[in-house]
Amino acid sequence: MYTSQAVSKIILAGEHAVVYGHPAIAIPVSSLKAYASVDQSKQFQIILKDLDKVAIKADDVHPFAKLAQATQSLIGQELPAITITLKSDIPIASGLGSGAALATALTRALLNYQHINIPQHELNNLIYQSEESFHGTPSGIDNTVVVYEKPIYYIKGQAPTPINTINNFTFLIADSGISAPTKETVKAVRGLYDRDRQNIEPILNEIGQIANSIRDAIEAGNSKLIGELMTENHQLLRQLTVSSDKLDILVNAATVAGAFGAKLSGGGRGGNIIALVHPENQTTVQQALVDAGAIRVIKTSLN
Ligand code: PMV
Numbered sequence: 001m002y003t004s005q006a007v008s009k010i011i012l013a014g015e016h017a018v019v020y021g022h023p024a025i026a027i028p029v030s031s032l033k034a035y036a037s038v039d040q041s042k043q044f045q046i047i048l049k050d051l052d053k054v055a056i057k058a059d060d061v062h063p064f065a066k067l068a069q070a071t072q073s074l075i076g077q078e079l080p081a082i083t084i085t086l087k088s089d090i091p092i093a094s095g096l097g098s099g100a101a102l103a104t105a106l107t108r109a110l111l112n113y114q115h116i117n118i119p120q121h122e123l124n125n126l127i128y129q130s131e132e133s134f135h136g137t138p139s140g141i142d143n144t145v146v147v148y149e150k151p152i153y154y155i156k157g158q159a160p161t162p163i164n165t166i167n168n169f170t171f172l173i174a175d176s177g178i179s180a181p182t183k184e185t186v187k188a189v190r191g192l193y194d195r196d197r198q199n200i201e202p203i204l205n206e207i208g209q210i211a212n213s214i215r216d217a218i219e220a221g222n223s224k225l226i227g228e229l230m231t232e233n234h235q236l237l238r239q240l241t242v243s244s245d246k247l248d249i250l251v252n253a254a255t256v257a258g259a260f261g262a263k264l265s266g267g268g269r270g271g272n273i274i275a276l277v278h279p280e281n282q283t284t285v286q287q288a289l290v291d292a293g294a295i296r297v298i299k300t301s302l303n
Helices: 065-075 098-113 120-135 141-148 180-197 197-220 222-239 244-258 281-289
Strands: 004-015 024-040 045-048 083-086 152-154 169-175 261-265 272-278 296-302
Touching: 004 098, 004 141, 004 169, 004 197, 004 222, 004 261, 004 272, 024 141, 024 197, 024 296, 045 065, 065 098, 065 120, 083 098, 098 120, 098 141, 120 141, 120 180, 141 152, 152 244, 169 244, 169 281, 180 197, 197 222, 222 244, 222 261, 222 272, 244 261, 244 272, 244 281, 272 281, 281 296
Parallel strands: 045 083
Antiparallel strands: 004 024, 024 083, 024 152, 169 272, 169 296, 261 272
16 A cells, blocks of 8 residues: 655735735645555546545546646556545645645655656646646645645745745644635635726735745744734735635734734635744633634644
């Protein structure tokens, strides 16, 4: 039995603006993962355990079937007669990169089974194509952070830049319990942009500048500043209409309980918020988030 894994991710700054060419920052989250296992079988198929009852066959019009085919054409081989079973701890449609993680685990399992290694950037391209089939016009940030498993500063179409940290930062990720497809919020922002470019463009620019300032503040080890910038980023995302009452309540609960700052993360209108906390304050903020209605709170670190 061959197994492979892929991490989840969270966006620290710059979501939505990244689609328009502005910088964004994402970090891997290793406490939630997608997994793939391989068994011999009569024909190639993919089973999404706990997600879908029907097995995906090689010729199906499913992004994962297309991904397996694209992987095999890259390496010039036919699909092997195996069953790849995928499972995941990552909640779907909640801004944690579940689709990119499942796709990465799948491709790694397929390649591992054939004892083939491909460069990271080629794996990243394959996963980007799969994200395109799910989302339409992804910026590429999700697949990049999931494949490289490192904190990244990302501009669409460019190689990711690693972020150097001198301090250890503690983040809490709180799930609103509401699933909201990224495709829909990306479409909503596109609608706003097309109708009212004059007012929307400055908001996107400001989000991009915040991402730059957050990178500098991470490299300088300045938690207070990172927190303030995160909360500012949240206010700008509200102006883009991608927040919700529940997300605002969670962000507010975190800051009132003493977090350095907080913001929604990912597509928005549901999914998760992320808060930067002092380790000594972690339990208090965590409790405040649960009291405010978070269905789960996990901790992740940047170091
Ligand atoms: O997949 P999510 O929900 O974390 O969102 C990705 C970030 C967006 O900027 C909203 C979309 C994109 O393609 O970058």
